[in-house]
Amino acid sequence: AQLFRDHLDDETIKEAIENTLEVANKVSRYELTGEARIPTIPIPPEHTADTYVEEISWLGLLERLKARTRNEIPPVYKQRLEYELKMLQQMGFSEYFLVVWDYIKYARDNDIPVGPGRGSAAGSLVAYVLKITNIDPVHHGLLFERFLNPERKSMPDIDSDFCIERRDDMIKYVTEKYGSERVAQIITFNRMTSKAVLKDVGRVLGIPYKKADEMAKLIPVSRGKPEKLKVMISNETPAQEFKDNYENTICINAETGTEVPVRQWIDMAIRIEGTNKTYGVHAAGVVISSEPLDELVPLQKNNEGAVITQYFMEDLEFLGLLKMDFLGLKNLTTLQKTVDYIKQTQNLIV
Structure with missing residues (x-):
């Protein structure tokens, strides 16, 4: 109730909380995990x-x-x-x-x-x-x-x-x-890996292909999995050049000529890294x-x-x-x- 007081009156708050409780009380108890649904296989009638x-x-x-x-x-x-x-x-x-x-x-x-x-x-x-x-x-x-x-x-x-x-x-x-x-x-x-998402977002922002390819190649791959972007810009980065680009470099949009900070580009890529693609x-x-x-x-x-x-x-x-x-x-x-x-x-x- 305290949280709502800056923009709702007491009567509205009271009604909202009562409605929430009413809905909650209507929800029957349930378990998310299911019991084993093993198919029934024909067996001789004298057996279990x-x-x-x-x-x-x-x-x-x-x-x-x-x-x-x-x-x-x-x-x-x-x-x-x-x-x-x-x-x-x-x-x-x-x-x-x-x-x-x-x-x-x-x-x-x-x-x-x-x-x-x-x-x-x-x-x-x-x-x-x-x-x-x-x-x-x-x-x-x-x-x-x-x-x-x-x-x-x-x-x-x-x-x-x-x-x-x-x-x-x-x-x-x-x-x-x-x-x-x-x-x-x-x-x-198939999820968006760091390398792929970096190139995809770079293409949308008009980052020159050469720059996007250079940045993607700085990301190491271990057992078929590219390192995550958050790690690449952290203090434990495996490629200092990548982090330096993130903090200091500005790219020019190939079509419009506007400035695009590498920080903005990578921050956008981090938001969708790991999401399902296909x-x-x-x-x-x-x-x-x-x-x-x-x-x-x-x-x-x-x-x-x-x-x-x-x-x-x-x-x-x-x-x-x-x-x-x-x-x-x-x-x-x-x-x-x-x-x-x-x-x-x-x-x-x-």
Whole structure:
């Protein structure tokens, strides 16, 4: 009320505050984070997701170890599998593993080359016995907790590599299985980097191209990311010449002949540095939902007509949506073609 007294009377202030409280009291309690929306996968009627994962995991372990009965399984494998299955069930991720197991199985059954597994998922014995990965974590001493543990509340993340020429077949499979309204690819945003924004703003202000190019070249690039403009004009600047230009130099507009201080140019560029410039499609990310996606997130079509989300990856995970990485790997394609050529050559020799 004190803040408004310099330009509003007491009665108006009182009414405004009462209206604010009235609106606030009408807002129902809600949570921004969503519960995990893992799609439902068909399972045998006598099973739940937990019991089905358990059954196929023990069968898979017998096959991996070439054992006929559980009695032949070494205790270290038994204990590890029991522990992992217990964790999956406690955290409610049995259905997640079934979804991944199903599409990896489809790829193997249809001669679509699949990678051996990457990242922390290689530490899961369940992933190994379900043939999601081909790395024995017990033999190699890999930790399951690096992949999943009760302290980590986020969804598990299994990245899958597929032959780059057959990746679209995998997306088509999950789209047909779960419904086109529940599957979409994920948007990415290309942001205005310091180098790009400096040139763009310079062009608008009529800064000579040579000067804009010289200034942009002073910005160092580390791991593909140009240094930020605020750092370039700070006391910790990696290029003193850039800072000196900022503080002392005046440019002449190439068209009008008016003076444009470099300080004004860079200050304007800083204001829009990091904003989204264009969008694209994530190279690997596919979201699969238990509910129609248009009820949860805004959607659009890209230039090729594929449906993509208008929320980027981190926001989708925040809402509890299941994000799968279907990575297209050229090496798998090369290896498969090599095997095919060898088979063809052998047939010719015979």
